[in-house]
Amino acid sequence: MKAIILAAGKATRMKGKPKPILKVGGTEIIRRTVNLLKNYVDEFIFVVHMKEVEDFVKKLDVKKKVIRNEYPEKGNGYSFLLALDHVDGEFILTMADHVYSQEFVERAVKLRGLVVDRNPKYVDVNEATKVKVDGEKLVDCGKNLASFDGVDTGFFVLRKNDISLTNLPSEELSLCDVMKSSRIPVSYLDGLFWMDVDTEEELKAANRLIVKESVKKTGDGFVSRYFNRKISTWISSKLVNRIEPMTATIFSFFIGILSALTALFSPLIGGIVYQISSILDGVDGEIARASMKQSAFGGYIDSILDRIVDFLFIFAIAVVSEEFLWGMLAAFTTTMVSYSTEKYKAEFKRSPFDKIRLLNKVPGKRDERIFAAMIFCLLGFLKELLIFLTLLSIFRVSATIYLVKRSESP
Amino acid sequence: MKAIILAAGKATRMKGKPKPILKVGGTEIIRRTVNLLKNYVDEFIFVVHMKEVEDFVKKLDVKKKVIRNEYPEKGNGYSFLLALDHVDGEFILTMADHVYSQEFVERAVKLRGLVVDRNPKYVDVNEATKVKVDGEKLVDCGKNLASFDGVDTGFFVLRKNDISLTNLPSEELSLCDVMKSSRIPVSYLDGLFWMDVDTEEELKAANRLIVKESVKKTGDGFVSRYFNRKISTWISSKLVNRIEPMTATIFSFFIGILSALTALFSPLIGGIVYQISSILDGVDGEIARASMKQSAFGGYIDSILDRIVDFLFIFAIAVVSEEFLWGMLAAFTTTMVSYSTEKYKAEFKRSPFDKIRLLNKVPGKRDERIFAAMIFCLLGFLKELLIFLTLLSIFRVSATIYLVKRSESP
Numbered sequence: 001m002k003a004i005i006l007a008a009g010k011a012t013r014m015k016g017k018p019k020p021i022l023k024v025g026g027t028e029i030i031r032r033t034v035n036l037l038k039n040y041v042d043e044f045i046f047v048v049h050m051k052e053v054e055d056f057v058k059k060l061d062v063k064k065k066v067i068r069n070e071y072p073e074k075g076n077g078y079s080f081l082l083a084l085d086h087v088d089g090e091f092i093l094t095m096a097d098h099v100y101s102q103e104f105v106e107r108a109v110k111l112r113g114l115v116v117d118r119n120p121k122y123v124d125v126n127e128a129t130k131v132k133v134d135g136e137k138l139v140d141c142g143k144n145l146a147s148f149d150g151v152d153t154g155f156f157v158l159r160k161n162d163i164s165l166t167n168l169p170s171e172e173l174s175l176c177d178v179m180k181s182s183r184i185p186v187s188y189l190d191g192l193f194w195m196d197v198d199t200e201e202e203l204k205a206a207n208r209l210i211v212k213e214s215v216k217k218t219g220d221g222f223v224s225r226y227f228n229r230k231i232s233t234w235i236s237s238k239l240v241n242r243i244e245p246m247t248a249t250i251f252s253f254f255i256g257i258l259s260a261l262t263a264l265f266s267p268l269i270g271g272i273v274y275q276i277s278s279i280l281d282g283v284d285g286e287i288a289r290a291s292m293k294q295s296a297f298g299g300y301i302d303s304i305l306d307r308i309v310d311f312l313f314i315f316a317i318a319v320v321s322e323e324f325l326w327g328m329l330a331a332f333t334t335t336m337v338s339y340s341t342e343k344y345k346a347e348f349k350r351s352p353f354d355k356i357r358l359l360n361k362v363p364g365k366r367d368e369r370i371f372a373a374m375i376f377c378l379l380g381f382l383k384e385l386l387i388f389l390t391l392l393s394i395f396r397v398s399a400t401i402y403l404v405k406r407s408e409s410p
Numbered sequence: 411m412k413a414i415i416l417a418a419g420k421a422t423r424m425k426g427k428p429k430p431i432l433k434v435g436g437t438e439i440i441r442r443t444v445n446l447l448k449n450y451v452d453e454f455i456f457v458v459h460m461k462e463v464e465d466f467v468k469k470l471d472v473k474k475k476v477i478r479n480e481y482p483e484k485g486n487g488y489s490f491l492l493a494l495d496h497v498d499g500e501f502i503l504t505m506a507d508h509v510y511s512q513e514f515v516e517r518a519v520k521l522r523g524l525v526v527d528r529n530p531k532y533v534d535v536n537e538a539t540k541v542k543v544d545g546e547k548l549v550d551c552g553k554n555l556a557s558f559d560g561v562d563t564g565f566f567v568l569r570k571n572d573i574s575l576t577n578l579p580s581e582e583l584s585l586c587d588v589m590k591s592s593r594i595p596v597s598y599l600d601g602l603f604w605m606d607v608d609t610e611e612e613l614k615a616a617n618r619l620i621v622k623e624s625v626k627k628t629g630d631g632f633v634s635r636y637f638n639r640k641i642s643t644w645i646s647s648k649l650v651n652r653i654e655p656m657t658a659t660i661f662s663f664f665i666g667i668l669s670a671l672t673a674l675f676s677p678l679i680g681g682i683v684y685q686i687s688s689i690l691d692g693v694d695g696e697i698a699r700a701s702m703k704q705s706a707f708g709g710y711i712d713s714i715l716d717r718i719v720d721f722l723f724i725f726a727i728a729v730v731s732e733e734f735l736w737g738m739l740a741a742f743t744t745t746m747v748s749y750s751t752e753k754y755k756a757e758f759k760r761s762p763f764d765k766i767r768l769l770n771k772v773p774g775k776r777d778e779r780i781f782a783a784m785i786f787c788l789l790g791f792l793k794e795l796l797i798f799l800t801l802l803s804i805f806r807v808s809a810t811i812y813l814v815k816r817s818e819s820p
Binding site for chain 2: 328
């Protein structure tokens with residue numbers, strides 16, 4: 001399947017750049033769309049007007065044709081007709097100033113015709129293009145429809161023979177004109193994250209929302225869900241267009257090391273720094289997922305550094321409190337919490353949290369242990385902290401083994 | 411594809427049972443063949459004579475037809491002709507008293523005609539059926555050929571129209587008679603493990619060899635390869651037909667616990683018991699693989715119990731030597747050796763030992779650490795043991811991270 005991406009908008013600029021190459025969630029809008037589509041698409045047809053956009057798409061590492069529209073004032077319908085000669089059979093059509101979540105694209109590519117949202121959560125309906133449908137066909141569209149069935153998401157899955165070129169206006173030609181005169185089919189996909197980006201405010205909102213989307217399905221504990229992530233996503237949305245995930249990984253590792261060093265002199269302050277490092281630990285993953293730069297190596301090294309930080313903090317507490325036996329037990333058992341999860345993934349080739357839902361409810365995840373550590377440190381209960389960590393970890397590892405065993409029994 | 415399995419041999423018994431249902435490597439010969447073939451085969455056609463064999467194959471959990479040959483004295487060629495009516499197009503033909511390795515079957519199913527071994531390593535060539543080939547066709551076969559090109563493995567991949575039913579003798583009919591009069595095609599597969607089992611000695615040899623095959627590709631360290639496995643495979647070959655893998659897992663875990671308890675009173679004896687537990691630790695995996703009873707849960711629990719044994723032994727040494735700081739470091743870093751490997755499998759969805767061959771050469775695997783621990787204990791160097799384990803483990807984890815990073819860089 002081919003994909004047409006319309007990027008020949010008139011020269012509306014924000015922050016000195018054309019919209020398609022503005023970064024949202026760490027990645028230029030048009031690159032994000034290409035990345036989301038490339039598993040479904042053999043060749044991209046870009047319709048461009050501005051030189052900066054043309055240069056940018058030419059560098060994208062996908063099979064492509066780049067078509068210049070010299071007359072952007074003729075409207076995006078005209079851009080679309082320029083591209084139409086280069087496709088056959090089924091193709092995707094979308095806009096370079098629209099931002100879509102992965103889930104939206106995964107589901108939209110399986111639909112037929114214009115994808116319409118009857119419950120748009122992230123766009124200003126007053127400003128959006130509305131759609132009127134009759135018998136699963138598009139009959140009218142525009143900003144000012146008196147009655148409408150949903151909002152145009154800018155995402156289409158069309159066949160070449162859906163498009164009729166008769167009765168088109170000869171002057172300015174909007175995509176809406178082409179589509180309604182063709183009475184193209186319509187499908188519904190409601191309430192998922194997508195936005196068109198027209199203003200600086202929308203750009204900021206899209207950026208923040210993409211970072212928030214990145215937190216879904218990460219298997220967070222209680223403290224992370226209701227506290228750490230509120231702060232880390234705020235930090236990530238500020239940093240996502242500026243730094244690489246690995247920079248955040250290394251920074252939070254050093255704060256973790258610092259927490260252990262501090263704890264040697266003041267467990268109270270050390271505990272607070274440890275909790276700060278726990279918040280920052282979310283940032284690298286959020287930036288990586290939001291900007292679609294996840295890597296197996298990134299996940300690998302982040303996880304090993306977390307184990308080292310946890311060990312060093314417990315080591316420091318054991319030294320300060322001179323509770324070495326409990327220190328050994330706490331250091332080993334907390335490491336085994338992660339080990340029992342990672343070994344599951346290694347052996348069963350899937351996440352235990354997907355298969356064994358109850359495991360999400362068992363306490364003792366890292367964010368919870370660290371928050372508890374801070375509380376114990378604030379209260380000066382160091383030996384009690386080590387005993388608590390040991391017992392909590394033994395409980396969690398035992399529960400994990402029990403639940404794994406139960407999920408395997410016929 | 412269908413598979414014909416000839417199990418209607420005359421009533422030759424060993425240990426009071428017909429050959430097809432004798433256990434080799436923990437599994438009945440005919441069940442092993444079915445297990446090895448079932449990924450390639452839709453339906454099995456069993457030709458049986460004895461009631462015990464008939465009852466056994468009827469209980470196998472595969473789609474099947476069971477055909478009784480009331481006249482086994484007519485020969486295995488006659489058994490084959492009884493089955494031939496139930497196949498069309500391409501089919502597999504094999505014997506219920508032959509034992510094949512997984513590698514043999516994986517490669518043989520892709521071949522054409524009779525699979526012939528020009529370099530049979532595990533069978534007595536004097537007793538074997540030899541094969542004479544002319545232009546990739548079978549022209550003669552039998553035990554007493556003056557000149558021959560290889561040995562009949564008893565494994566065929568045939569098409570129905572390969573078989574010609576003219577010019578067959580009317581009395582006793584061997585498979586050899588059918589095949590040579592049909593001039594069936596021949597393929598070569600040399601030097602892999604397969605055996606036909608005719609005597610008690612061959613049964614024992616097959617059992618031992620299957621256990622040895624199970625050790626391949628297990629990512630063993632130096633001590634395991636050249637010492638532990640010699641003993642553990644001997645033990646496994648004695649136990650494989652008698653116990654379940656989990657029994658061996660639990661037994662070696664208790665020996666491991668015992669080594670830690672013993673070390674509290676005598677590190678010297680504790681070290682020896684620890685090394686014994688390391689040898690026994692191989693048995694569960696050998697039995698599981700040999701008998702085709704591997705399970706993800708088995709691998710999961712074995713690995714977690716290993717970590718617990720290693721921790722408890724180090725804990726005991728730390729208590730006896732009162733070297734708690736080194737004890738904490740040794741306990742954590744040795745756990746991280748496994749963690750860095752398992753996390754790789756979890757994140758990259760493959761074994762690091764396949765992708766990063768050099769990792770096999772880096773010292774510090776469990777078998778090596780335990781052997782070293784025994785030596786240090788024998789010499790009474792307890793603090794030195796903890797320092798050694800720490801440094802060796804830090805070296806191995808660092809090398810692992812470095813090699814993983816290098817393997818990911820473009």
